[in-house]
Amino acid sequence: MCGFCGCRGCSVEEMKAILLEILGGGIITTALTIEWGLAELLKHPRCLQRLRKEIEEALPKKGNDLIREEDIANVDFLKSVVKEVARLHPAVPMLVPRISTQECEIGGYIIPPQTLAFVNVWGISRDESVWPNALQFLPERFEGKDVELRGQHFELLPFGSGRRICMGLPLAVSMVFFFKWRFSRSLFPRTLTLKLQLYK
């Protein structure tokens, strides 16, 4: 058995190709999400300030400056920022295409068998009837709301849903969180925000 897809038949070359696809798919999506996050935070200094304050207060002064996974429990605003970035800038805007195996009805539309279907996550995320002021970056909209990134809430599907949901979701979420954490704590954004204001 090949260990990747369990097909018993993958050659070493095919396994290398699968591994490269997994890594490739994980790198660009994570990088894009982080980049959009940084851009939004720089455009919204008030959010950056609030985030930095939350992080300063949540992170116990450990001396060695180590952040542990359990520390994430104390940074609710950071969670909201990550969700808002994923909402406005989904890295895979139309998910992976699906093909219907049998006739079905979705929202009053009859979908014949063997139909290629795309889920327009980008559109759903910007739908005013679901998200008031949809085009604005407002992490606060997630406060006190039980909307998660894990494919259970269909209004927010940056990692897809169901059987083919992103396999790297836990790793991706940790990477994005820790990067933003480091970024928000550093002096770098302060200088950059200042520069951006000067260029206005």
Ligand code: HEM
């Ligand atoms: C912020 C970062 C990421 C985002 C936004 C993202 C998003 C997605 C989305 C939307 C899908 C398609 C799900 C669907 O159609 O239902 C997907 C699939 C996938 N992702 Fe990610 N991903 C990210 C990071 C990663 C990482 C870090 C890895 C691996 C290390 C990874 C590996 C995969 C794989 C292997 C699939 C295909 C799963 C399948 O078809 O069964 N992704 N991802």
